[in-house]
Each structure stands twice: as structure tokens, then as C-alpha cells.
Amino acid sequence: MARAAVQRRLTWRLAKVVELVDEAPKVRSLVLAVPDWPGHQAGQHVDVRLTSEDGYQAERSYSIASAPEDRGGVMLTVELLDDGEVSPYLVDEVRVGDQLELRGPIGGYFVWEAEMADPLLLVAGGSGICPLMAMLRHRAARSSTVPTRLLYSSRSFEDVIYRAELDRLTAAGDGLQTFLTLTRVRPTTWTGFDRRVDREMLVQVAWSPERRPVAFVCGPTPFVEAVARLLVELGQDPARVKTERFGPTGG
């Protein structure tokens, strides 16, 4: 386990962009080659630091979206925030071959490992899907059949990040069920959920507390707080509802 290992001080590393993937409008994945990457756990994040020519620095945290088993590089998925300092650069400016300062992996709290046998509930708001995707990719890479339900709230069908891969993972029939809710715009043929996550939806999707599920909730702060509160009201153990707030707008 990472916690038991002797750890040295966390240092900034120079990572190289090896691939860019347009995931959705205003959302792009960066695959990074990181020298001496020590490996990570699903759910962990990195800090990215940008330095301008006059020496001004801005740091932001980004969840790792790739599985620990993926040797192709460390994937970060970034949503463009119009008033952001860092995300416009990462989404619109960065090119393959560019270098970024990064430190990580960070965090031992919002982490899921395939050895955890309890039913898994993942609830994502927008780009909050990123660390949960690392968990789903880890789950698939380890051929886990842990009963897993993903509830993913998105503005529209086009805004659903990793849509094709989620379809593929869900179709594998290994115990993963995916529920999408589209809050603003829906295809005319849409038959899924069509509103913000509410109590009734969680009653339908969440595992019964008697099964001792573990829940990971990630997204904008108001979304995460509302979902976590509802899960606890529905009888989930607060210590088993792990949250990762992205701030007011997410990303």
C-alpha cells in the first residue's frame, strides 16, 4: 500500500504532452509522459503549475482520469472555465510536445481500489466524472465484477465526457450499470433521467444502505453537497460517502 511506503518530499516534475483528445465541447484530455512516475491509485489527483514570463505562477489540481494499469501516460481531462487562469491554456493552447510542471500523485482519501469488494456508487456532475472514470478503468483493467452503479449528470448528451467508452464498459455486462441524467438539453428520443439529481433519483439508483456500499461523489461544490446530503439522509454511512468538490463551477 502506498501509505505504508516511505515517501519522500513531493517534487515538481516536467511532464510532456504526448496526446490530446477532444472529449466534448470545451473539454479536452491531455495524456502526459511523466519521468519517473511512481504510479497512482484511482481517484488521486495532480497539481499543475503554470509560470508566466513575468514569473507569476498559478496552480490548479486536476484529477487523474487514466487507470493505474494504463502505461500509455497520465491522462488529465480539463474543462474550460471562461474566467479560469489555467484551464484556457490547457484546453486551447497546449500542443503535443509541450511541457508542463506537475506534482503528484496526491491524495489517499478519495481513492478506490479493485480489492474493495463492497458495492460501489459513483455520482458525477459534469467533469466530476474524471476521477470516477479512473476508478471504472481500474475496475475494468482488473476484471473486477464489483456491483457498480454510475449516476452521471450532464447538461446535454453532447457534454457527456467519455460517452463511447462508458457505453462500451457498461455493455461488458460485468456488473456496471450507468445512469445518465441530462439537465438542460435532451435528444428528442431521450428516455433517461431529465432533471437534476434529486432524492427520488437516488432512491432509484443508490444501493440500499444494508449492502454497506461505498460512494464517491465528484463535481461542482453545490452538486456534491446536495448529493452527499441526500445520500446520508437516505441512510448511507457518512464515512463511506467520499466527496471531491471542484468549486463553484467545476473543472
Added chain:
Amino acid sequence: MDETQLRLDGNACGGMLREVFTTDMTAARGACVGCGTVGQVGGQHLYGYPHGPGAVLRCSVCETVLLVLVHTRESYRLGLPGLAWMQI
């Protein structure tokens, strides 16, 4: 927009804490002097980060200030006003 819409989880300042501590602190448990709740650093409420000069960690149950870490030009100032103990 009120402050609670800006807050994050203690997990988010794990990198900054590693500038001071040599081991991951987000999974460390601690006891709040305000309400006695024992919880993990990563699950507490985080204010002032990353846009401010430091991080303020408050108890997720009673909002007692547990930990303050400020980075100045020369040093770090670490305050632990609301932690009875931490297990690292």
C-alpha cells in the same frame, strides 16, 4: 455566492501539505476539539485554496478551524488550532 459554494475538500490541498509533511496527509485522521468528531483530513472542508495565499481546513461537522497553512515568501506558517490529535 456564499463561501460554502467555493469550498473544496481537504483532499485538494494534499499537494500543499506535502510541501511541509513528508507523507500523504489526506488519509490522516484527526480529532476536532470543537465537536470531538474523528475524521480524515481529505474529508474536511477547505477554504481559501487555491486562490488565496494559504489553506484553511474546517471541521465538516461543526466548522471549527482545524488547520491553517500559509505560504509566505520565506517560510510556511502552520496552525493547528482545532486538532486535539492527528494520526499520521
